[in-house]
Amino acid sequence: MSKQFKLSFIGLMLFLNEAPCQTFKQQFADLFSEKDTLRQLNLLKNWESADSQDPELYIAYFNYYVNKSTKEIVTLGNNPKGEDVLQILDNDSSSDAPVAFIYGDTYYDPEILENGFDYIDKGIKLHPTRLDMRFGKTYMFGKVEDYENLTVEIIKTLDYSVAIQNKWMWADNKPVDDPKNFLLGNIQNYVLQLYNTENDDLLENMKRIAEAALKYYPDHIESLTNLSIVYSLRKEYDKALESLLIAYKLDPKDSIVLLNIAQAYKLKGENKNAIKYYKLSAKYGERDSKAYAEEQIEILKKL
Helix, strand or coil: CCCCCCCCCCCCCCCCCCCCCCHHHHHHHHHHHHCCHHHHHHHHHHHHHHCCCCHHHHHHHHHHHHHHHEEEEEEEECCCCCCCEEEECCCCCCCCCCCEEEEEEEEECHHHHHHHHHHHHHHHHHCCCEHHHHHHHHHHHHHCCCHHHHHHHHHHHHHHHHHCCCCCECHHHCECCCHHHHHHHHHHHHHHHHHHCCCHHHHHHHHHHHHHHHHHCCCCHHHHHHHHHHHHHCCCHHHHHHHHHHHHHHCCCCHHHHHHHHHHHHHHCCHHHHHHHHHHHHHHCCHHHHHHHHHHHHHHHCC
């Protein structure tokens, strides 16, 4: 997947919260930090007996099973992950390039993790407005690279958000500030995760999420841009421009939109229009995007 198109995004909110909380939750947090899984489970059972309706109980169960399912392994391969990597060199070769790497990797035991998903599903059923539960579930789908369920969960969340008029709750049943933008901003982060896989098979997932968001929020520029990127990568430039020009009308000074319009025209072979929008991107963009736009203008002028 080409990365010549750009996405805008905001950071992902962490699922574990450290806000002041009730007794059982605080006890669990302490045991969680101590990595005492036996006492964690005993506490969870007592907690469930005392108050099976407590939303924090289901988050605690979810975190317990996610943590228990996490396995650290040592891997021999050619795609090192993390910072602690041991290179393996070929002593019989004059090349300094490593022939393989040894590095730590993480995987999640699917059977144990499924228990966590079962509990968070129970929590969502009891407390459907708890956005932290939904995003925690979505986050783990991303960690295990289950992108189909990640996509489905995001679309479910968008559908339900409209049903409750974006009145979401977070940890300890506190209302989410600016819930619409918070929701869409975090969803954009998951779309970025799909994009960064560079897996063309996931373009359809990006498209489904963008279309679901635009169904309810037709003025959401990031989703219009995401949709255009899918079309551009599929070489459907007219459809890409259709979405981008809507975004342009919504915000004529959005440098990312302008850059993507220029790129689409360039790939379509309409250099005059490409130069026009590269100039606008250079005018309104930050230093890096401005420099890139100016570079593209010079290249196109020589053609």
